Amino acid sequence: MKKIFRIVLSIVALLFASQAPALTDRAHLEKWCTHGSQVAAGRCIGYLLAAEDALSTAEVEGVRACVPRDVTLQQLHQALIEWLATHPDAAGETALGLVARAYAERFPCGK
Template identity: 35%
Template sequence: MPPRPILHAASLAAALLLPATAHAGFYSGNDLYAVCTTEKDDKEFFEKSYECLGYISGAVDAFNTTREAVGLKSCIPGDVTISQLRGTAVTYMSKNPKDRAKSASSQVFAATRKAWPCPTAKPAAKKKATRKKR
C-alpha cells in the first residue's frame, strides 16, 4: 500500500482535474463593489483604489472599442473623468445589490448606460417605390 502522503497528493491531483463552475467574468459585481468601497483606513486602500479605477476604466475602454468596431460612437461624454465613472459604477452597484452576483463588467456597462444612455437609433427611412414611365 502506498504511503499516506502519496495518496493525499493523488487525491488532490484528481480533484483538481474535476470541472468547476466559473463566473462569466473575471470579477463579480460583488468583488468589484468590495474593492471600490474599501475604507480609507484599510491598509490596502490605495492598492484597492487603483484596482477599482483600473478595472472600471478598462471595462469602459473595452465597451467603447466594441462600439467603434461596429461603427457606433461612445455615448459617454468625452469630458467624463475616471473618478466620475467610478462614482457612477459604485452608486449603481449600491442601489442594485441583487445584480452584483453578475459579472463586474456587466455592472459597469449597466451603470454607464443608465447614466449616459445612447440615443435610440432611428430606422432608415424607406424610399417609396417609383415606377419609371415608358
C-alpha cells in the first residue's frame, strides 16, 4: 500500500511541477562556439552533433531540418554562427531551438 501511495504521490508531483528553464541558452552557445578554448570548442561540437542527431528523427521545438549525411562539422558550425549573427533578436529561445532554426534555414527539408 505504501508503494502505491508513493507512486501516486510521485505522479501528482510531476503533474504540478513547473517547467524548468533550459539548461543551455544563447549565451552559452555563443560562448562555446566562438570562444578560443579547447573545452569550449568541445562543448560546441558536442552540442551541434547532438542537435543534428535530434533533428534527424523528429522536429525540435516545432522546427524540422534535413541535414545531409555528408555535411561537415565545419558546415554545421558555420550555419549556426551565421544564423546567430543575422538573428540577434532570437535571444529568449533554448539553445537547441536556435540550432534547429539555424539548421532548418541552411538545410531545409524538401529542397
